[in-house]
Amino acid sequence: MAASEELRGGIDLGGTKIEAIVVDADNNVLGSARTATPNSGGPTEVAAAMAAVMREAATTAQLDVGQLAGVGAGSPGEVDQQTGTVTSARNLPGWEGSFPLAAKLEAELRVPVTIGNDVELATNAELLLGAGRPYSSLLGVFWGTGVGGGVVIDGKLWAGRGGAGEIGHMVVRQNGRECTCGRLGCLEAYAGRGALELRARKLHDEGQPTVLFELMHEHGRDRLSSSIWERALKAQDKLAHELIDRAVSALGAGIASAINLLDVEAVVIGGGLGVRFGQPYVDRIEAAMQPHLFASERPPQVHLAALGDLGGALGAALQTRARRAAAAGDSRA
Amino acid sequence: MAASEELRGGIDLGGTKIEAIVVDADNNVLGSARTATPNSGGPTEVAAAMAAVMREAATTAQLDVGQLAGVGAGSPGEVDQQTGTVTSARNLPGWEGSFPLAAKLEAELRVPVTIGNDVELATNAELLLGAGRPYSSLLGVFWGTGVGGGVVIDGKLWAGRGGAGEIGHMVVRQNGRECTCGRLGCLEAYAGRGALELRARKLHDEGQPTVLFELMHEHGRDRLSSSIWERALKAQDKLAHELIDRAVSALGAGIASAINLLDVEAVVIGGGLGVRFGQPYVDRIEAAMQPHLFASERPPQVHLAALGDLGGALGAALQTRARRAAAAGDSRA
Numbered sequence: 001m002a003a004s005e006e007l008r009g010g011i012d013l014g015g016t017k018i019e020a021i022v023v024d025a026d027n028n029v030l031g032s033a034r035t036a037t038p039n040s041g042g043p044t045e046v047a048a049a050m051a052a053v054m055r056e057a058a059t060t061a062q063l064d065v066g067q068l069a070g071v072g073a074g075s076p077g078e079v080d081q082q083t084g085t086v087t088s089a090r091n092l093p094g095w096e097g098s099f100p101l102a103a104k105l106e107a108e109l110r111v112p113v114t115i116g117n118d119v120e121l122a123t124n125a126e127l128l129l130g131a132g133r134p135y136s137s138l139l140g141v142f143w144g145t146g147v148g149g150g151v152v153i154d155g156k157l158w159a160g161r162g163g164a165g166e167i168g169h170m171v172v173r174q175n176g177r178e179c180t181c182g183r184l185g186c187l188e189a190y191a192g193r194g195a196l197e198l199r200a201r202k203l204h205d206e207g208q209p210t211v212l213f214e215l216m217h218e219h220g221r222d223r224l225s226s227s228i229w230e231r232a233l234k235a236q237d238k239l240a241h242e243l244i245d246r247a248v249s250a251l252g253a254g255i256a257s258a259i260n261l262l263d264v265e266a267v268v269i270g271g272g273l274g275v276r277f278g279q280p281y282v283d284r285i286e287a288a289m290q291p292h293l294f295a296s297e298r299p300p301q302v303h304l305a306a307l308g309d310l311g312g313a314l315g316a317a318l319q320t321r322a323r324r325a326a327a328a329g330d331s332r333a
Numbered sequence: 334m335a336a337s338e339e340l341r342g343g344i345d346l347g348g349t350k351i352e353a354i355v356v357d358a359d360n361n362v363l364g365s366a367r368t369a370t371p372n373s374g375g376p377t378e379v380a381a382a383m384a385a386v387m388r389e390a391a392t393t394a395q396l397d398v399g400q401l402a403g404v405g406a407g408s409p410g411e412v413d414q415q416t417g418t419v420t421s422a423r424n425l426p427g428w429e430g431s432f433p434l435a436a437k438l439e440a441e442l443r444v445p446v447t448i449g450n451d452v453e454l455a456t457n458a459e460l461l462l463g464a465g466r467p468y469s470s471l472l473g474v475f476w477g478t479g480v481g482g483g484v485v486i487d488g489k490l491w492a493g494r495g496g497a498g499e500i501g502h503m504v505v506r507q508n509g510r511e512c513t514c515g516r517l518g519c520l521e522a523y524a525g526r527g528a529l530e531l532r533a534r535k536l537h538d539e540g541q542p543t544v545l546f547e548l549m550h551e552h553g554r555d556r557l558s559s560s561i562w563e564r565a566l567k568a569q570d571k572l573a574h575e576l577i578d579r580a581v582s583a584l585g586a587g588i589a590s591a592i593n594l595l596d597v598e599a600v601v602i603g604g605g606l607g608v609r610f611g612q613p614y615v616d617r618i619e620a621a622m623q624p625h626l627f628a629s630e631r632p633p634q635v636h637l638a639a640l641g642d643l644g645g646a647l648g649a650a651l652q653t654r655a656r657r658a659a660a661a662g663d664s665r666a
Contacts, residue, residue: 173506295496
């Protein structure tokens with residue numbers, strides 16, 4: 001195997017931004033780039049933005065995309081790894097049906113592309129390279145535009161029938177707030193960045209004072225990004241604090257519920273808001289879990305994601321290698 | 334191995350009743366007996382009642398307990414299979430500390446006794462002999478005095494760090510009703526027979542009319558057993574219907590939350606109330622799950638426990654064999 005074959009790309013498609021990296025055989029990051037996820041258009045525009053940011057990441061590593069042995073991409077929604085299609089990535093614009101993301105990226109980048117579910121890839125990256133390394137069972141919680149989860153049982157990801165890990169749609173309050181998914185009382189309805197923005201807008205429109213939207217305009221954003229929330233919290237904005245407190249409380253109840261069911265060793269908290277807010281908020285979530293833990297005398301370990309913003313992209317790059325290794329094994333068989 | 338070695342006993346210690354069976358090598362039930370779980374006293378009284386009902390079951394099979402190769406016992410609480418102790422079986426009288434249940438039963442019965450968690454044993458029985466046979470992943474939900482759960486992943490029980498499956502203490506309503514465990518908003522606070530009885534008593538004391546307590550006295554009971562609830566429902570008792578409707582709704586939300594996290598193939602519903610109310614209520618729970626299922630277009634299969642009341646005792650008897658097989662393997666090693 002030539003040295004260049006060990007260079008791989010990873011793309012993480014999030015609800016807010018797209019992150020791309022180039023890694024070497026030891027998963028050292030040689031280059032990276034990011035861009036905002038398109039707010040309008042549809043999957044074709046999103047795929048084009050993913051390809052562009054992947055090329056940019058290669059450039060920062062002084063490489064051409066064509067030198068990569070393969071590119072992995074993580075996407076929200078239902079991902080079919082075999083066919084390379086993504087269905088119902090609902091935190092993305094106009095992505096209701098099924099879209100051949102892998103084929104589209106291969107056509108753009110002209111290297112082999114594998115795809116996987118973003119949250120599963122990020123959980124796997126934390127398990128293999130990050131905060132999850134000491135454990136053989138854990139729950140990854142990705143607090144961002146939505147609230148995603150990854151379940152590791154007996155040292156490997158548990159995907160169920162393909163859709164496991166939807167911790168954001170565990171019910172924390174029956175007949176509670178309407179979620180962006182249309183259901184009532186989901187964890188994500190109280191904690192997802194998307195839902196928080198809708199809620200803030202509504203309360204602001206109803207006359208509640210907040211600096212959130214001023215900060216958004218000031219910083220040239222068109223949505224309440226994690227950094228805008230962070231700035232509002234630092235500015236002691238009352239509405240921002242109330243909404244984030246409620247989010248932390250919902251996360252505590254939802255994660256504790258998952259622990260009561262699964263009793264895994266550890267929880268790893270990542271995602272756009274999780275990584276941005278960092279350890280102080282991981283501590284707050286851990287405290288919010290405590291009153292709901294059935295085995296409260298032996299709580300799980302709770303960690304901040306060690307790979308930060310890059311977990312998803314690293315997981316995608318890792319998947320590329322895993323897929324290539326499997327294919328090589330097949331060809332020998 | 335002599336033929337008699339294939340005869341095994343199984344005891345299921347529930348919050349309401351104790352069930353004992355004798356089975357042959359093919360797990361055919363040769364005899365059975367049951368008794369009410371002592372309402373007072375402590376673990377010593379409970380263990381004596383378990384031994385007595387095991388002897389009675391042997392008698393109905395025209396056997397003596399001494400002819401059994403072993404007896405398995407399922408208990409609520411934290412069960413340590415290695416030391417044979419049970420800790421904090423909180424739906425049982427005076428069982429706060431740790432108690433050497435296996436040793437106590439062996440002293441009484443003079444045969445080898447293994448113990449296991451009641452809900453795990455019942456889930457395993459449904460997986461191997463009951464409604465779970467077609468599946469390699471499932472959730473067992475035991476709707477009785479409490480609400481217990483068993484998680485099967487990749488064809489085997491997942492115990493986590495020893496305490497997995499506490500679906501009854503998943504939060505369905507943050508800051509909601511106080512549970513018998515002392516926490517707020519647990520599924521069990523709305524659906525467990527113990528909590529339902531407390532709630533019915535409170536509302537009755539506050540003046541709400543109900544036939545529940547009349548029926549209880551009429552039938553010589555000292556608690557609202559599953560059969561009393563069934564009679565009250567049949568009598569169109571308004572309070573009983575309201576409380577059971579609320580329980581079904583909470584079960585729907587809690588089980589759907591677990592499915593969103595785990596995406597297992599099937600749900601098997603057993604337990605005292607589950608088995609007593611039967612298929613019509615399994616259908617109602619399935620309907621109550623639907624609005625909360627994230628992958629609502631492919632819900633899991635939902636089944637009534639096929640082994641009925643005997644699941645726990647069968648699971649306990651199965652464990653005896655599994656333990657003996659493991660010991661035989663060890664001795665060959």
